[in-house]
Amino acid sequence: MTATARDTVLGRIRDALALAPAPAPATTVPRAYRTGRTLPDAERLALLTDRLTDYKAQVHTCTRERTAEVIAGVLRERGAHRVGVPAQLDERWLDAYDGEVLTDSGDIPAPALGELDGVVTASAVSCAETGTIFLDGSPDQGRRALSLVPDLHVCVVDLSSVVVGVPEAVARLVPERPTTLISGPSATSDIELERVEGVHGPRTLAVVIRTDA
Template structure:
């Protein structure tokens, strides 16, 4: 065994002994746990971050949501839509006959064949431009938004918070969650941006102001 490897293993064993014998250390909590931005400024901050991440962002009122979604689907020639089972049917009134609720028992590979998927969201952090989806009826199963190439996500104004700690507080640690900040992208290879590698390359966010 090489000297370098022996040293690495020695340090690992030493660290393990310390972790078993050391007294419990409380994690420091001296950080901002509440936001200082609210109202229209909060929405503006989230929109700014999402646009910077190359997401397509639309804003509308609750009354305009159905028409806004119809315009998005028409613009992208969506003929085959799958939506999270908890989505309000009234929202899809203009897309009747071309949409179906996702079946959690169905083969997730089939989702690669649909034109788009539609979900709600749990909470969004304006400071980081992060949208959280929590596995359930409104956000769907995790595969619903990780397999298809296009994701349309509804973000309600009352679900937008300023900082990360506020976002974490709204999440249920017992449920699978997905955090998204713009379309799926990576720059791992020669710093060249490639989209759609491990999720949708097209993210459309519809922010409902009321």
């Protein structure tokens, strides 16, 4: 039997490591960078808001009880008449919205999502220092296509889920879940390095930060 590509490649790696063995025994990775940081609510909120704004995301701040009102305001302002929501989004969030609400399900083909004016989702974790929102496909965030195809993404972030830095955020993730990191709307700098916001993903990202949730 001829060797499989797998055996050949693994064999080559072992040969290479025999030809050029590691100088030291085992490498211990120095992790002297900052981890486990905390900041008071007000500072995390200010940092996240600053970074999101820097990347041209719209930021709205509200309390839990005003969630529906703020979301409705954002959708109205953007002229969104028809929005999609994941299966288990808190339905009260759209109580103040007078447009059409479509609850996503797996049998809706992705191109059909393009007919939506926008989508409203929750979020898993956010990183203040980089202005990054993490979606992990939980039932209140939905499948990845839902928050990708429509041109407007309204994303609700609870301040309690906002951490300071990247290590703190990665520590909160569940690796096996399909995870999307979003830092502002899509952008390109491919033409003379001039930043253009809005290419293929949602061209508008509106973040609703709930300060008491």
